[in-house]
Amino acid sequence: LNAPKLFDLSGRVAFVTGAGSGIGQRIALGLAQCGADVACLDRRTDTGLADTVGMIEGAGRKAIAISADVTNRASMDEAVARTEKELGALGIAVNSAGIANANPAEEMSEEQYQTLMDINMKGVFFSCQAEANAMLKHGKGAIINIASMSGVIVNRGLSQVHYNASKAGVIHMSKSMAMEWVDRGVRVNSISPGYTATPMNTRPEMVHQTREFEAQTPMQRMATVDEMVGPAVFLASDASSFCTGVDLLVDGGFCCW
Ligand code: NAD
Numbered sequence: 001l002n003a004p005k006l007f008d009l010s011g012r013v014a015f016v017t018g019a020g021s022g023i024g025q026r027i028a029l030g031l032a033q034c035g036a037d038v039a040c041l042d043r044r045t046d047t048g049l050a051d052t053v054g055m056i057e058g059a060g061r062k063a064i065a066i067s068a069d070v071t072n073r074a075s076m077d078e079a080v081a082r083t084e085k086e087l088g089a090l091g092i093a094v095n096s097a098g099i100a101n102a103n104p105a106e107e108m109s110e111e112q113y114q115t116l117m118d119i120n121m122k123g124v125f126f127s128c129q130a131e132a133n134a135m136l137k138h139g140k141g142a143i144i145n146i147a148s149m150s151g152v153i154v155n156r157g158l159s160q161v162h163y164n165a166s167k168a169g170v171i172h173m174s175k176s177m178a179m180e181w182v183d184r185g186v187r188v189n190s191i192s193p194g195y196t197a198t199p200m201n202t203r204p205e206m207v208h209q210t211r212e213f214e215a216q217t218p219m220q221r222m223a224t225v226d227e228m229v230g231p232a233v234f235l236a237s238d239a240s241s242f243c244t245g246v247d248l249l250v251d252g253g254f255c256c257w
Pocket of ligand 1: 017018019020021022023024041042043044047068069070071096097098099100119123146147148149192193194195196197198199200201
């Protein structure tokens with residue numbers, strides 16, 4: 001066994017949703033830095049997708065930018081087909097596209113509930129369906145869904161019943177698909193980040209709240225996006241060949257307290 005080679009992604013093709021910002025953007029670059037060519041998908045091309053592609057090309061790998069909405073099943077099938085046509089057989093997928101917002105449960109409108117559920121849960125499901133339909137044909141693949149510690153605990157002081165439920169759904173959906181595909185070479189795992197410094201959390205109006213997030217976290221700080229790369233590379237690579245249906249908490253100890 002050549003241990004360092006376990007994390008080598010040379011020759012692999014990856015597909016990352018939500019790659020225009022935050023965690024998805026950093027993981028897309030991290031996969032490329034480990035050798036993968038990467039298809040980068042986001043719903044808007046002006047949210048940083050061009051930057052992601054530029055950074056990956058700067059790292060010496062191929063990248064394509066795909067503008068699509070994860071809630072549109074046909075678009076996700078098309079996106080995966082384009083990835084395989086332009087980059088080769090799909091081997092790795094990271095589903096990071098998601099939104100967050102808050103409102104007291106008793107006041108939340110159907111629209112607010114439904115829009116978030118559509119993106120955070122149905123979007124992850126459609127992404128996995130499209131990705132697995134390609135991977136099952138090859139008999140090999142690793143899918144990583146970005147869930148959240150909010151799928152495990154309830155964030156103190158945040159009224160976001162729909163978000164918390166969507167992330168619990170992503171964790172269990174990942175385990176369910178992992179078991180459906182376990183005998184056909186496709187692994188499905190999730191990563192559950194704790195509070196992470198991304199545009200989702202670093203808006204000016206969040207300054208007070210992010211201080212509280214830091215104080216509540218046993219490590220006394222938020223994660224950087226860099227700290228999501230190692231867990232993602234682990235789950236994408238042969239280093240995790242016996243892991244499927246796992247939810248990997250990357251939360252600075254949050255869920256221990
Ligand atoms: P972000 O806002 O920086 O990035 C999310 C990206 O997803 C954006 O580029 C956005 O355009 C894209 N996106 C949103 N809806 C989409 C859609 N319908 N179709 C295609 N793309 C879409 O946020 P982030 O912090 O990087 O979050 C990434 C994931 O990590 C999310 O699923 C989020 O819930 C999860 N997460 C974040 C934190 C945190 O503290 N930042 C903690 C736990 C989990």
